Amino acid sequence: MHGKLTLGLISAFCGLGLSVGAEAADKVTFGTNWLAEAEHGGYYQAIADGTYKKYGLDVTIVQGGPQAVNGALLIAGKIDFYMGSSMGELSAVEAGVPITDVAAMFQKDPQVILAHPGQGIDKFADLAKASTLFLGKEGYTTFFEWMKGNFQGFRDEQFKPYTFNPAPFLADPKSAQQGYLTSEPYEIEKQGGFKPVVFLLADEGFAPYSTTIAAQVSLVEKKPELVQRFVDASIEGWYNYLYGDNKAANEAIKKDNPEMTDGQIAFSIAKMKEYGILESGEALSKGIGCMTDEKYKAFFDTLVKIKVVKADTDYKKAFTTKFVCKGVGLALKK
Numbered sequence: 181m182h183g184k185l186t187l188g189l190i191s192a193f194c195g196l197g198l199s200v201g202a203e204a205a206d207k208v209t210f211g212t213n214w215l216a217e218a219e220h221g222g223y224y225q226a227i228a229d230g231t232y233k234k235y236g237l238d239v240t241i242v243q244g245g246p247q248a249v250n251g252a253l254l255i256a257g258k259i260d261f262y263m264g265s266s267m268g269e270l271s272a273v274e275a276g277v278p279i280t281d282v283a284a285m286f287q288k289d290p291q292v293i294l295a296h297p298g299q300g301i302d303k304f305a306d307l308a309k310a311s312t313l314f315l316g317k318e319g320y321t322t323f324f325e326w327m328k329g330n331f332q333g334f335r336d337e338q339f340k341p342y343t344f345n346p347a348p349f350l351a352d353p354k355s356a357q358q359g360y361l362t363s364e365p366y367e368i369e370k371q372g373g374f375k376p377v378v379f380l381l382a383d384e385g386f387a388p389y390s391t392t393i394a395a396q397v398s399l400v401e402k403k404p405e406l407v408q409r410f411v412d413a414s415i416e417g418w419y420n421y422l423y424g425d426n427k428a429a430n431e432a433i434k435k436d437n438p439e440m441t442d443g444q445i446a447f448s449i450a451k452m453k454e455y456g457i458l459e460s461g462e463a464l465s466k467g468i469g470c471m472t473d474e475k476y477k478a479f480f481d482t483l484v485k486i487k488v489v490k491a492d493t494d495y496k497k498a499f500t501t502k503f504v505c506k507g508v509g510l511a512l513k514k
Contacts (some may be wrong), residue, residue, distance in 0.1 A: 193366040205238040206406055209259040211250030211394075216243055216436035217393065218448035219362055220263070221429055222285065222468075226417025228428035235413040238370055243436050254279065254394060261410060264394030265289070266479055267322065267488075268500040274489050275392060283411045283469035283501040284389035285418060287460045288359035288382035290389075290452075291323065291406065294368065294411045295377040296353040302377070304384045307356050308333030314342040314349055314357035330385065346371060361455060364450035388479045389471060392499075411503045415469045419512035422449065424507040466505040473501065 192263050212220050223241055226232045232239045241261055246252050255277055264281060272279040293313070295301040301309060308331060315324055320339055328334045328401035340348070342358055349357040349370045350423075359365065361380060368376050393411060400407055421429055426449075462470040466484060473496070480495040 193222070199281055203238050203365070205233065206409075207241050208261065208410055209242055209257045209460060210377070210410075210507040211242040211248075211253055211262045213263040213391070214244045215440075216241075216433040217363075217440060218289070218430075218445045218452070219286075219360075221421040221426060221433065221445075221449070222414055222418030224415050224417075224432045225421035225424075225426055225429040227306050228432055229417075229420055229424075230409075231420065232413045237409060237435075239410075239413075241436070253412060254396065254477050258301050260395065261401060262394045264392045266392065266498065267483065269394055270390070270480060270483060270493065270495060271504040272491050273495070273497045274493045276484040279394050280397050280400060281389065281392040281394050281471065281495065282400060282407055282503045283393040283414070284471045284499075284504070285392065285414070286339045286457050287463050287471055288380065288455065288457050289386075289388050289390035290457055291319075291381045291386075291411070292359050292361045293379045293381065293491065294349070294364060294365070295356040295358055295379070296376055297374060299353055301356065304379045305331045305333075307379065308335075310338060310354060310356040312348075312352060312355040314355060316342045316344075319358050322483075322486070322488055323490070324387050326482060329486055333429060333459050347496075363444070364449045365451075366444055367448040375514070380492035383455075386482065388415075389476070389499075392471075393469075396417060397497075404502075408503050411469060412508045415467060415509045416512060419470050419494040419509040422453065423512065423514045424460070462505060465507075467507045467510050469503075469508075470497055470505040472505070473502050477502070 200210045210223060210414070217401065227239055240460060242250060249477055250259060250262050252257045266281065268281055269281050277375065293307060293308060295310065307313070346357065346364065346368050349355050350368065365376055365378055379461065393414065430445050458468050462472055476499050477495060481490065484491045
């Protein structure tokens with residue numbers, strides 16, 4: 181058929197979430213929380229394999245990093261979506277910032293604490309024996325407070341700042357350090373020649389949603405159909421990245437972050453699958469991205485207990501479940 185599509189056909193295509201040509205695609209900007217890596221793979225995949233285009237979206241990824249202020253750009257309305265976390269959105273609500281999570285790609289935050297093997301640190305509570313705990317500032321004021329409140333023996337004297345350099349940890353076999361499941365263990369094995377003991381905080385009880393899709397409340401209210409398309413396409417992107425041909429997405433990741441290696445990417449994907457980072461809990465049956473009131477409330481209660489957020493904070497403003505838990509993308513899993 182030649183010529184212009186009729187208005188009725190255009191409406192039909194849009195209703196199906198399909199692209200009616202590049203000129204009709206909605207331009208969307210998505211800010212990540214760090215330099216390009218496998219933990220962002222689903223979004224790069226959805227660009228590389230045309231999933232966003234299929235949903236009528238022209239998506240630009242705004243890369244995060246040490247000097248990036250993507251969270252501030254979201255608040256200022258300079259980007260449409262941001263890779264947030266339930267901790268971040270609860271803090272925003274408390275501060276009166278109208279930001280909300282519309283999907284949670286990571287059911288488990290990949291935050292870990294690592295210890296040396298053969299030091300008698302075999303279960304999480306044994307970390308109280310560590311001579312030193314290398315922790316970032318945020319970790320010290322959040323999950324370390326939770327550790328002190330829920331396990332015996334942890335003390336402020338153990339704390340030393342973690343500078344994202346594993347050398348101090350490698351030099352002291354009785355120490356432990358924080359890290360990301362998908363990155364630090366890989367680097368420590370390369371530099372230290374041993375596999376560290378890994379404790380995933382999410383499996384121990386400190387369990388926020390992570391790598392969420394956050395948006396301004398105004399966008400959710402004014403353009404819910406756009407939000408739904410971005411969420412659905414991103415979910416499909418993640419299934420295709422985990423279970424399909426992800427070569428083009430990985431090349432795009434390495435282009436944005438030249439320091440990224442194939443070995444690191446492969447390690448990250450394997451760990452995300454092994455630990456159920458994207459697929460665990462409700463997401464197993466209701467699809468990647470699923471969020472529930474129960475889990476959000478449980479983590480809110482955790483933060484209230486350690487005095488990170490106030491008890492009268494309206495936690496329900498931090499998220500909405502209207503866009504997720506619909507089984508989108510499950511058929512793509514092979």
